[in-house]
Amino acid sequence: MDSINKQQEESNKKDLHGKEAIEKVKELVNIAEACFFCTDLNKVGVPLSIRPMAVQKVDDDGNLWFLSASDSHKNEEVQRDPFVHLLFQGSKYADFLNIYGLASIVNDREKINELWNPLLKTWFTEGKDDPRITVIKVEPTEAYYWDNKHGNAVAFVKQSVGSILGKTLDDSIEGKLDL
Numbered sequence: 686m687d688s689i690n691k692q693q694e695e696s697n698k699k700d701l702h703g704k705e706a707i708e709k710v711k712e713l714v715n716i717a718e719a720c721f722f723c724t725d726l727n728k729v730g731v732p733l734s735i736r737p738m739a740v741q742k743v744d745d746d747g748n749l750w751f752l753s754a755s756d757s758h759k760n761e762e763v764q765r766d767p768f769v770h771l772l773f774q775g776s777k778y779a780d781f782l783n784i785y786g787l788a789s790i791v792n793d794r795e796k797i798n799e800l801w802n803p804l805l806k807t808w809f810t811e812g813k814d815d816p817r818i819t820v821i822k823v824e825p826t827e828a829y830y831w832d833n834k835h836g837n838a839v840a841f842v843k844q845s846v847g848s849i850l851g852k853t854l855d856d857s858i859e860g861k862l863d864l
Contacts, residue, residue, distance in 0.1 A: 706862040707747040713782040716775035723770040724762035741800035747864035751821040781831040786823040828862035
């Protein structure tokens with residue numbers, strides 16, 4: 686039996702490199718608005734530590750920036766093991782992003798000011814001058830995306846027509862992101 690990808694009438698694989706890959710990361714991060722930030726990847730037989738986090742910025746080099754509390758479990762885990770896994774889902778059927786990377790924690794007041802959003806006062810009650818705020822920078826080492834080529838409406842129509850005709854008319858696209 687053929688795989689679903691071999692039943693496609695059109696190509697659904699496209700690796701992206703450099704600036705195009707970074708732009709795809711920015712696009713998918715903005716759609717998702719939040720991610721699952723996973724730590725403790727190297728512990729054997731122990732579940733990952735996973736929590737939702739909001740990316741404050743994706744820079745022009747493809748690095749992802751977060752604000753975090755210095756006394757959080759996450760910071761402790763990153764200091765112990767810098768390998769992290771970030772998972773994004775923008776919608777039910779598309780806009781998925783999977784990133785492995787190296788995290789580092791920095792105390793950079795200038796970067797905190799750049800990334801600050803007043804809603805963060807919920808977690809940092811003293812505002813952007815809260816002494817507990819740290820910056821986590823994630824430098825991607827591997828990334829992969831799953832999306833659709835023409836938007837959710839076209840993807841839905843193709844899927845519907847395909848089910849009527851008994852053909853794989855999938856509008857999906859996926860590939861490696863070489864940042």
